[in-house]
Amino acid sequence: MSCRTALVNKVAVLSETPYRSHSIAKKHLNPFIHVHETSSTHRHSYVEWKELEIRLKAGNSIDANFEKCIQAETEKWRCVLKYIVDVILHCARNNLPLRGSSDAIGDNNCGVFLSTLELISRYNPQLFQHIENIKSKKHVPNYFSPKIQNEVIEILGNKVRSEILSKVKSAKYFSIIFDCTPDTAHVEQMSQIIRYVNIKDGECSVEESFVDFVISHQKKGRNLSEEIMQKLSSDGLDIQNCRGQGFDNGSNMAGKYEGVQAHIFKINDFAKFVPCAAYILNLVGVHAADVSVLMISFFGKVLEFISFFSMSTLRWEVLLDCIKTTLKRHCDTRWSSRRQAVTAIQENHLPSVHKVLQHVTDRANNWTTDTASDAMILLRQIDYEFVCLLEMWSEVLVKPDSTKTNRCKERVQPLT
DSSP, rough: OOHHHHOGGGGGGGSSSSSSSSHHHHHHHHHHHHHTOOOOOOOOHHHHHHHHHHHHTTSHHHHHHHHHHHHHHHHHHHHHHHHHHHHHHHHHHHTTTOOOOOTTSSSSTSHHHHHHHHHHHTTOOHHHHHHHHHHHHHSOOOSSSHHHHHHHHHHHHHHHHHHHHHHHHHOEEEEEEEEEEEOTTTTTEEEEEEEEEETTTTEEEEEEEEEEEEOOOOOOOHHHHHHHHHHHHTOOOOGGEEEEEOSSOOOOHOOOOSSSEEEEEHHHOOOEEOHHHHHHHHHHHHHHHHHHHHHOOOOOOOOHHHHHHHTTTHHHHHHHOSSSSOOOOOOSOHHHHHHHHHHHHHHHTHHHHHHHHHHHHGGGOOHHHHHHHHHHHHHHHHHHHHHHHHHHHHTHHHHHHHHHHHHTTTTTTTOO
């Protein structure tokens, strides 16, 4: 073996080609074994073989030096990747955007991710040297690119998702919550949330975990239900283990016959649909206020007061000089905002608002004609009917608002 490895000349080699059987090898090699063992070539190759063995064990060979360089380079990139992962996790926990307007580290607008790495490098020589190499040499691998950031985020997201699904599978039974909304790119995305019982250290807790965004191309209940069941199947979850459904009150989701909940219920009659009580209460308030033209007109007037002052920074400053709190704008999707809007005017602020409007109508105070005219219109709207409705709604809206707030608390159960 030593002679073969040392690549000596053919004179010292017993045979140039291997023998196919032991008997043939024994017959041909027997006369030459003693001669070969006593030859100087064999002894020289054997000494070289042993010296190589000693150098390999001591780590003094050329290969060992190469191996040390490889290990040092591997350790360097592991350190760099560790800091990259830690910074990405830090940004994710604090809902911070990673990228800035520039992707070059060291620029003023390089973003939170790169600037944080640069900050850490002040206290880590290895990372500092890596960043300095990037700045001095443009074409050097750095692992700081947006592509690497997205790959790390995807890897971390898949790991978190697999941990959540593992807990759900351990619990066996679960409930599903899906909600559709278009994103800024006008793509309909369906958010997936799983509700399950997590058992840890002998203690049970009901948890809701966001799992994924599902791009949806459907609008009808049947098609949406198929997308939902297909997503659950890809996650390794059996629809027969589903014990509850939660959607918004749209007809395609909550419809009694053709909604998503109805189609899933046909497959699994244990998957009970639990409507969102807070959303229903909000709809009750919205529709209750819209049945009367007088009520619609009242809330329209409240919105006009807020718009008049908020559309001008100068008028807003004059208003803040007279009242301690700001006026609130209301919207249909948040019924509690109506109470905030009414209360902001009703709680001893109506006289102050009236005083500010009178101040604006006075042309001697250098207000424009249009502004003074709008203020005069608002002054005429503050009549006996408006004041009575203001007092009435401030009392009526207290209970629905407190009820909705209590139902949205974290530990409130559906049947409470």
